[in-house]
Amino acid sequence: MTTPVLVAENLTKRFSGLVAVDGVDLRVGRGEILALIGPNGAGKTTLFNLLAGRLRPTTGRIVLEGRDVTPLSLRERVRAGVVATFQIPRQFAEVTVEEIVGLAVHYGGGDRDVDGLCAEFGLAPQSQVGSLDLHALKMLEMCRAVAVAPSVLLLDEVASGLDHHERGSITERIRELAAAGTAIVVVEHSVDFIRSLCTRAMVLSFGTVLSEGSVADVFSDKVVADAYLGRRSS
Amino acid sequence: MSGAPVGRFHSVRGLAVGCALLVVVTVVLALGDDSYGITFWRTILMTVTLAVTWNLIGGLAGQHSFAHPIMFGVGAYVGTAVLGAAPAMPLWIVVILGALAATAVSVLLTPAFRARGPYFAILTIAASEGLRVAGNAFFPGGSAGQYVPITASPSDSGLLVYAIVITLVAIVLHHVVDESPIGSGLRMLAIDESAAAAVGVPTTRLKVTAFVLGAPCVGAFGVVYMAGATFVDPNTVFNLNYAVLAVLTTLLGGVGLLWGAVFGAVVWQLVTKQLSDSIQNPGIATMVNGAALLVVILVLPGGIVGTALATLPARWRDRFPVPRPRWTRKAGARGEAVPAT
Numbered sequence: 001m002t003t004p005v006l007v008a009e010n011l012t013k014r015f016s017g018l019v020a021v022d023g024v025d026l027r028v029g030r031g032e033i034l035a036l037i038g039p040n041g042a043g044k045t046t047l048f049n050l051l052a053g054r055l056r057p058t059t060g061r062i063v064l065e066g067r068d069v070t071p072l073s074l075r076e077r078v079r080a081g082v083v084a085t086f087q088i089p090r091q092f093a094e095v096t097v098e099e100i101v102g103l104a105v106h107y108g109g110g111d112r113d114v115d116g117l118c119a120e121f122g123l124a125p126q127s128q129v130g131s132l133d134l135h136a137l138k139m140l141e142m143c144r145a146v147a148v149a150p151s152v153l154l155l156d157e158v159a160s161g162l163d164h165h166e167r168g169s170i171t172e173r174i175r176e177l178a179a180a181g182t183a184i185v186v187v188e189h190s191v192d193f194i195r196s197l198c199t200r201a202m203v204l205s206f207g208t209v210l211s212e213g214s215v216a217d218v219f220s221d222k223v224v225a226d227a228y229l230g231r232r233s234s
Numbered sequence: 235m236s237g238a239p240v241g242r243f244h245s246v247r248g249l250a251v252g253c254a255l256l257v258v259v260t261v262v263l264a265l266g267d268d269s270y271g272i273t274f275w276r277t278i279l280m281t282v283t284l285a286v287t288w289n290l291i292g293g294l295a296g297q298h299s300f301a302h303p304i305m306f307g308v309g310a311y312v313g314t315a316v317l318g319a320a321p322a323m324p325l326w327i328v329v330i331l332g333a334l335a336a337t338a339v340s341v342l343l344t345p346a347f348r349a350r351g352p353y354f355a356i357l358t359i360a361a362s363e364g365l366r367v368a369g370n371a372f373f374p375g376g377s378a379g380q381y382v383p384i385t386a387s388p389s390d391s392g393l394l395v396y397a398i399v400i401t402l403v404a405i406v407l408h409h410v411v412d413e414s415p416i417g418s419g420l421r422m423l424a425i426d427e428s429a430a431a432a433v434g435v436p437t438t439r440l441k442v443t444a445f446v447l448g449a450p451c452v453g454a455f456g457v458v459y460m461a462g463a464t465f466v467d468p469n470t471v472f473n474l475n476y477a478v479l480a481v482l483t484t485l486l487g488g489v490g491l492l493w494g495a496v497f498g499a500v501v502w503q504l505v506t507k508q509l510s511d512s513i514q515n516p517g518i519a520t521m522v523n524g525a526a527l528l529v530v531i532l533v534l535p536g537g538i539v540g541t542a543l544a545t546l547p548a549r550w551r552d553r554f555p556v557p558r559p560r561w562t563r564k565a566g567a568r569g570e571a572v573p574a575t
Contacts (some may be wrong), residue, residue: 100418125562126558170534
């Protein structure tokens with residue numbers, strides 16, 4: 001792995017008596033695509049939200065390019081360079097595509113041309129968000145995230161609900177972003193999508209790291225298979 | 235053009251036409267000798283100002299503020315105090331001082347934005363009512379009020395000039411905000427605040443901006459009201475009805491739409507007057523008015539202007555192409571630098 005861009009150290013998140021994420025360490029380097037996988041309830045979404053700044057960790061810290069960003073708010077973290085997409089894109093029905101992308105550029109600290117960004121993601125700038133189909137909504141999520149020129153891009157089930165062709169176009173865009181040096185963390189359920197896209201995988205189970213390594217190694221790990229089938233590893 | 239926004243972005247030409255109409259009515263009335271008509275038009279302009287400034291925070295930002303009576307009353311009472319100290323003070327200076335005082339008070343109220351949704355609304359109601367009660371107890375004259383010691387009382391026509399200027403300032407201000415990234419950011423946070431923050435929108439800063447920007451116009455109108463009535467009392471100038479009026483008229487015209495707020499304010503006052511003229515019993519007139527408003531809100535949830543724009547046939551829509559927001563063309567150039575790590 002290249003020099004890590006984002007480092008999470010001993011991240012723990014407790015909700016009352018429930019420990020959703022328990023002492024997780026995570027590193028992702030420039031140009032790397034890391035998959036966060038695990039069965040339902042493994043803590044993927046909580047870890048994702050901790051990295052994005054939507055949740056504050058109970059203990060542990062998150063370091064972005066040497067800077068401790070743990071105390072930063074969601075917006076401050078966006079401006080620092082950590083941007084996350086939503087699993088279910090928000091339906092800003094009456095807002096236009098160019099407004100959302102423009103806002104991301106204006107307030108996020110980017111310097112990209114709005115029309116150029118929209119064209120890059122196959123979006124018509126003047127379309128109302130309410131008129132977009134799921135694929136276009138996912139592209140808009142990616143587009144507004146990329147608009148702030150992030151160092152780290154967090155993608156939450158970006159391919160879910162899309163057909164094979166649409167997944168292909170998303171995969172292509174993610175690869176291009178990684179090739180340009182963006183560190184990418186993907187939460188995804190589709191094994192095929194992960195195999196075709198990610199360079200490394202981290203498997204969570206009951207809030208802890210069950211396995212970590214190359215995608216091929218992780219999916220050939222018997223402990224991982226057991227976790228996915230619902231059996232507790234011994 | 236499919237999926238284009240309807241009634242969202244108002245062209246400068248539309249702004250000019252709308253403002254010109256208001257100015258023409260004002261000039262015609264000011265040059266005539268219909269004292270009642272002038273006073274009634276001033277009330278309409280006051281309602282327009284209340285509705286347009288409320289639309290900034292309540293319509294665009296989705297923050298249901300009931301703080302208008304505070305700004306209005308502060309304007310009226312500061313104006314009274316200034317004239318008490320200097321009765322010959324030119325009214326335009328008093329209006330500016332009232333506007334500044336209302337703005338200062340609105341800044342003091344901004345911690346209320348720590349609360350969200352109904353809690354924010356309740357906080358602003360509590361602040362309005364608290365100030366009214368405090369005024370009854372501690373302001374000069376108490377609940378009985380006081381006469382305004384104004385020596386050079388302006389004519390009805392003179393007050394109308396102040397009213398139209400303040401109204402035009404409120405309308406232009408709304409237009410400018412609506413056409414800027416602030417307007418788009420406000421619309422976005424009104425729908426989903428955390429999603430707006432995820433895009434980088436400074437949600438609290440924008441809410442405070444929308445709230446504070448409307449305050450000077452409301453405060454200035456408090457001064458105009460004071461100069462016209464030459465009498466102020468807390469139960470009148472801090473009356474929660476100013477907030478309710480702003481909300482109702484905006485709902486009637488179309489929440490989030492500048493010309494919806496303007497249209498709703500004008501229609502509301504005209505209908506209310508017509509009903510009070512036709513129905514002798516004021517209680518029944520109010521009930522009919524309320525019932526009519528209820529029907530409009532239920533049948534036309536987007537308000538009269540909002541619903542009319544949404545149902546406009548495509549061929550009509552194509553005749554009036556909607557201009558794109560210009561700020562997105564230069565968003566990158568105006569982007570703020572990321573602070574050094």
